[in-house]
Amino acid sequence: MSNPTSAQSTLSPGLRTYKGSCQCGAVRFEIDFDPSNGTTRCNCTICTKTAWWGVHVKPDAFRLLSGGEVLGDYSRHEAMHARFCKVCGIRVFGHGDIPELGGAFYSANLNCLDGANLSGIQIKYLDGLHDTWEQLAVAPYVDPFSARAAAPHPTA
Structure with missing residues (x-):
């Protein structure tokens, strides 16, 4: 179980830099965003089938740190590119x-x-x-794993 004090809290307003990666670590990035501005989920087929949950930023707020050589590109149309790691298959980011x-x-x-x-x-x-x-709806994210960790464990 991860240490909750090491996790970055995202509820207070303000621009922050977050680091991210694919599952195998081949693709790494940084992104600057203010979590109080919210995030997005889309109902298109690629976002639904990959369980995409994103945050949109201007191009200068995103930096690819490594893995450009292993990125695949899926495009439903010219306006949007879904980028994924060709090593582990994780859809890491998109641009358009x-x-x-x-x-x-x-x-x-x-x-x-x-x-x-x-x-x-x-x-x-x-x-x-x-x-x-x-915009179809707005709702707060509830982490089901944190909620389970906070719940009392049943006794045997």
């Missing part, structure tokens, strides 16, 4: 240029952040399936 989302952006897979506690961060659910990017 979608006017409805504010133009050019990078989006990191928040499931790939190292040591970040995201409990309570707002998730905006977007309609990418129909390319409207309309």
